[in-house]
Amino acid sequence: MLRLDKEDLSVYLAVMRFVVWFLSLLTVFCPAECGNVLVWYTEGSHWINLKIVLETLIDRGHNVTVLVPDAALFMKAKESDRFSFQHFSVSTSAQDMQDFLDELLNFSVYEMDQLNLLQIQMKFYNLASKHQDMSISYCDGxxxxxxxxxxxxxxxxxxxxxxxxxxxxxxxxxxxNVPLVFTFRFSIAHAVERMCGQIPAPPSFVPGSMSKLTDKMSFTERIINMLFYLSQDAFCIIAWKKFDNYYTEYFGRPTSYCEMMGKADFWLIRNYWDFEFPRPFLPNFKYVGGLHCTPAKPLPKDMEEFVQSSGDDGIVVFSLGSMIDKMPKETSNMIASGLAQIPQKVLWRYGGEKPDTLGANTRIYKWIPQNDLLGHPKTRAFITHGGTNGIYEAIYHGVPMVGIPLFGDQADNLVHMKAKGAAVVMDNIKTTQPQDLVDGLNAMINDPSYKENAMRLSRIHHDRPVKPLDESVFWIEFVMRNKGAKHLRVEAHNLTWYQYHCLDVFAFLITVLTLVLYVVFKMCKFFIMRCCFSSKRKSKKE
Amino acid sequence: MLRLDKEDLSVYLAVMRFVVWFLSLLTVFCPAECGNVLVWYTEGSHWINLKIVLETLIDRGHNVTVLVPDAALFMKAKESDRFSFQHFSVSTSAQDMQDFLDELLNFSVYEMDQLNLLQIQMKFYNLASKHQDMSISYCDGxxxxxxxxxxxxxxxxxxxxxxxxxxxxxxxxxxxNVPLVFTFRFSIAHAVERMCGQIPAPPSFVPGSMSKLTDKMSFTERIINMLFYLSQDAFCIIAWKKFDNYYTEYFGRPTSYCEMMGKADFWLIRNYWDFEFPRPFLPNFKYVGGLHCTPAKPLPKDMEEFVQSSGDDGIVVFSLGSMIDKMPKETSNMIASGLAQIPQKVLWRYGGEKPDTLGANTRIYKWIPQNDLLGHPKTRAFITHGGTNGIYEAIYHGVPMVGIPLFGDQADNLVHMKAKGAAVVMDNIKTTQPQDLVDGLNAMINDPSYKENAMRLSRIHHDRPVKPLDESVFWIEFVMRNKGAKHLRVEAHNLTWYQYHCLDVFAFLITVLTLVLYVVFKMCKFFIMRCCFSSKRKSKKE
Known part of the structure; x- marks a missing residue:
């Protein structure tokens, strides 16, 4: 047996220190010369995801500079930030941005269902136009x-x-003169990915994003999906005209927003097959959804005590995301009365006035450590508005969901979770009745299939050769050290739409075929006529 | 400073042994319960690639059983093999298989260019039919x-x-009742991948495999590619009828070869973007080309001495693959006289009679350690027939190529390398003149762009987050531990061809549009007529 005295131990420790140092070297090992990353400004939850990638890039020795407009709402510099902020001035103010977001939110959550389709499209176009004007002021800045x-x-x-x-x-x-990497979740109906990134999206089994359809579509649904694609394409073509003109004017040659976006070297899509329906994609598209998810950390002491007090019934976590923490009194009362009827303890992130109907089993918090709660072994269900980040945390920890969609992509996200058997979804927050919520939660907790499906999605999420964050960083560094990734870019970018679909080839082949058939027909006719004519003449002579 | 006496050293070594043991544990760590893998029989170079994957599966603790027919030519059991062979009897003999291969080789290398297109198609159909009969005898076995x-x-x-x-x-x-993983390079014109695997392949930028086209096609080439796809699809539909009938008879219900292949859970394609042109693919397709490549090992002593004697000029490695090691005297003399004119030393793998024109710089070997030679720092170029394995070894080590295609996919493979700027390609072995070979080799050695491009491909090959062999093994194990990979399988498998292309949706929309236009037209006509008629009547009255 190996005997370790004090001297041996010091050597052992020295060796172990060396091993740890060596392993830590491997962790922060930067395979290329460490480089300089310029990060485009963004907003809201997009910034949360991006920040995690940036932190990792810094851990690996890169220098990261983030462009931030004066009017930024969410991209506030903190002392703890290790990346440098490069500020720039814009003619738009932070208040303009806040007003725009309020208008968008109000329209999406409360106004939309009182308008007809034409009014919705008009309002949406109006909002898009406002957003574009702000965007252009940022470009100018x-x-x-x-x-x-x-x-x-x-x-x-x-x-x-x-x-x-x-x-x-x-x-x-x-x-x-440097390569460009995009990182995002999706564009409207995947229009940017399809029209600019050249990703194939057959409408027969790839539902447009936000269409609330799944990949299994009936004939009627396929018609709806086709019309959705066509209308969104038309919308984008019209809406992007402003950008097209800006780009053309800037370069002094005819170009377009889409053409320029298509020049991106790499597309990191914050999605994966635990969430998205399987679909075709391209070599320079990688699916890195859930890169922000981490194992659960211990809860604050009082929260842990409350959670433990739930016994075998466990807890329900309830949050409607970072942007909505208040709601009308009537709605909050309705929700609270529903929650009061279940045996589970409920932790509700809510910034509004305490509802009158709040049950003894429900506690309200201004903020909750959502990821840590979802990763807690006592968690039985998650009531969510259906934001991507929250859904990904639930998938990561294998927690089934009750969805109350509010606006934007949330209803569509929840359709994905419902189709995969991991969620029950309410129509919307205004029409949800206490009993609907109770029924939804009871189904979630008593029907084991929801938990099983959530766990299956969790397995899919974790069971991949490279973690999504590592994969994102790998491909950003790949593009940096290889000065692009042109070998992954399909030739489709250099074809017109009719060339892409071989319409010119079909036109040529059909023309040739028609000509050949015409000549053959004419020849046959000629020979038959001649044959008949000569036999007729012969018989006449006879 | 750390002082290490004898006793310290023993502790240090014990710790190091522990570290190595721990790391080796990590290497053979089998994340799921180790399982049982059943391997379908195959032949020739396909077996080389498969065997490496099987070795790794065994290293990771799995049990591997390989099905082998009595008539096997290449899948011979060796004592060193760690997997078990499950033999089965077939009505075909090994001689039948050898005769078939000889006939195929003779047709492809020597007869093909003396026949017209119709004769080639007829012969090819004849050969395919023979192969199918043999295949069915294996199924029966x-x-x-x-x-x-x-x-x-x-x-x-x-x-x-x-x-x-x-x-x-x-x-x-x-x-x-177990999942199925396919591992292969490609099918004819990608017909299996397209028609059975549902991988999208727009003919406008995805050249059919063996079409000798690249992804950058002129209008004429796009027409050729379209005709190539159409003819190959028609060929496959006709040729697969025999299998369709066999499958239908076996299951006692109408089914097809393609439908059953489409049920595969995972497709490991032995290709990558260092070799293949970028193209769309699906979540259950992974590109793992070059999984057999390894770093070079030292050469045998006399070979190393010969290589070193080349000085600064370096060496050229020459092999026409494992299936062709003899050629007509006239051809070998032509090649040898070309090789004699270059300043490099040449190592030629050749089993035939020594050519009369053999130069002092050329040595003939019955066998060469091809991978080790290609990885030698003195290697300047590789003369190859264009087999995938050889090309991948050249890519791995960054060696430019002179291609002399013989048959099968070799000419097409070399077109890929030429398009990527890493090869010069001769038309075929019979028409190649000594001066062509000298010119090709001189270009390869004196024009730095070839070496640069070969090195670029090598960088692409090595610079990926997971090595191809590890990725293959990961996904095989994934399918084993998750009992399939249904979440990666596109819904396209459940659509008919007209549903996939939305032809039913278009037909419906066009019908509705026509009806609407017709009704509008009729209404307009009615109102105009009524308007005109009433005004006419009015004027008449007046």
Whole structure:
């Protein structure tokens, strides 16, 4: 047996220190020369996901510079931030942005179902137009500031990393002559991915994002999906005209927003097959959904005590996301009275007035450690508005969901979870009755199939060769060290739409076929006529 | 400073042994319960690739059973093999298989260019028909042997792994009720991947395999590619009829070869974007080309001495693959006289008679350690027939190529390398003149772009988050531990061709549009007529 005295131990410790040091070297090992990353500004929950990638890039030794407009709402610099912020001025104010978001939220949650389809489209176009004007003011803030552009040019950046909810990152990448990596969840009906990224999306089994359809569509649903694609494409073509003109004017040659977006080297899509329906994609598209998820950390002491007091019944976690923490009194009372009827303890993130009907089993918190609660062994269900980040945390920890969609992509996200058997979904917050909520929660907790399906999604999420965050960082670094990823970019980018669909080839082949058939027909006719004529003449002679 | 005496050293070594043991544990760590893998029989170079995957599965603790017919030519059991062979009897003999291969080789290398297109198609159909008859005799050998099928059913297999050059692995997977993983390079014009695997392949930028086209096609080439697809699809539909009937008869219900292949859970394609042109694919397709490549090992002593004697000029490695090691005297003389004119030393794998024109710089070997030679720092170029394995070894080590295609996919493979700027390609072995070979080799050695491009492909090959062999093994194990990968299988498998292309939706929409337009037209006509008529009548009255 190995005998370890004090001296041996010191050597052992020295060796172990070396091993740990060596392993830590491996962890922060930066395979290329560590480089400079320029990050495009973004907002809201998009920033949460992006920030995690940036933190990892910094851990691996890269320098990260984030472009932030003065009017930023969510991208506030903190002392703890390790990346540098490059501020720029815009003609839009933070208040304009807040007003726009309030208007969007109000329209989506409360106004939409009182309007007809035409009114909705008009309002939506109106909002899109406002957003575009703000976006262009941001573009101007960077592109029309010679000092800033000079500073960026001298920054020796190796890549531009952009969540393209705002345009012009592609222009800056061209100006700096560096590759461009997009990282986002989806565009309207996948229009950007389809029309600019050239990802194939057959409408027969790829439902448009936000269409609330699944990949299993009836004939009627396929018609709806086709009309959804066509209308969204038309909407985008019209809505992007403003950007097209801006891009054309900037470069002084005819170009378009879509053409420039198509030049991106890599597309990191924050989705995966635990959430998305399987669909075709391209070599420069990687699906890295759930990169923000982490194992649960211990809860604060009083919260843990409350959770433990639930006994075998367990707890229900309830949050409607970071943007909605208040609701009308009537709605909150309705929800609270529903929650009061279940045997589970409920932890509800809510910033509004305490509802009158609040049960003894429900506690309200201004903020909850959502990921840690979802990862707690006592958690039985998650009541969610259906935001991607929350759904991904539930998938990560294998928690079934009761969905109350509010606006944007939330209803569509919840359709995905429902189709995969891991969620019950309410129509919307205004029409949900206490009993609906109780029924939904009871189904969730008493029918084991929901938990089984949530656990299956969780297994799919975890069981991949590379973790999503590591995969994102790998491909960003790949693009940096190889100065792009042109070998992954399909030739479809260089074809017109009719060439892509071989319409010119079909036209040619049909023309040739018609001509051949015509000539054959004419020849046959000629020979038959001649044959008949000569036999007729013969018989006449006879 | 750390002082290490003898005793310290023993502790240090013990710790290091522990670290190595721990790391080796990590290497052979089998994340699921180790399982049982049933491997479908295959032949030739397909077996080389498959064997490496099987070795790794065994290293990770799985039990591997390989089905081998009595008539096997290449799948000979060796004492060193760690997997068990399950033999089965077939009505075809090894001689039949050898005769078939000889006929195929003779047709492809020597006869083909003396025949017209119709004769080629007829001969090819004839050969395919022979191959099918042999394949069906293999199916019979397994499916119609109740003892063997019982043995397989009792084998508690977790997956069937199949390189589907021979059919019926899908039937056995269904019979054993286990998932199925395919591993192969490509089918004719990607027909199996497209028609059975539902991978999208727009003919406008995805050249049919063996079409000798690239992804950058002119209008004429796109027409050729479309005709190539159409003819190959028609060929497959006709040729697969025999299998369709066999499958239908076996199951006693209408089914097809393609439908059953489409049930595979996972498709491991032995290709990657260092070789293949970028194209759309699906979540259950992974590209794992080059999984057999390894770093170079030291050469045998006399070979190393010969290589070193080349000085700064370096060496050229020459092999026409494992199936062709002899050629007509005239051809070998032509090649040898070309090789004699270059300053490099040449190592030529050749089993035929020594050519009269052999130069002092050229040595003939019955066998060469090809991978080790390609990885040698003195290697300047590789003369190859264009087999996938050889090309992948050249890519792995970054060696530019001179291609002399012989048959099968080789000319097409070399087109890929030429398009990527890493190869010069001769027309064929019979028409190649000594000067062509000298010019090709000189270009390869004196024009740095070839070496640069070969090195670029090598970087692409190595620079991926998971090595191809590890990725293959990961997904095989994934399918084993999750009992399939249905969440990665697109819904396209459940659509008819007209549903997939939305032709029914278009027909409906066009009908509705026509009806609406017709009604509007009729209404307009009615109102105009009424208007005109009433005004006419009015004027008449007046």
């Amino acid at each position: 960077i592109l029309k500031s010679p000092e800033l552009m000079d500073k960026l040019r001298n920054g020796k950046f190796d890549v531009v990393l952009s969540d393209p909810i705002y345009p012009c990152s592609d222009i800056v990448a061209v100006e700096l | 397994i499916l119609k042997s109740p003892e063997l099928m019982d043995k397989l059913r009792n084998g508690k297999f977790d997956v069937v792994l199949s390189d589907p050059i021979y059919p019926c692995s899908d039937i056995v997977a269904v019979e054993l």
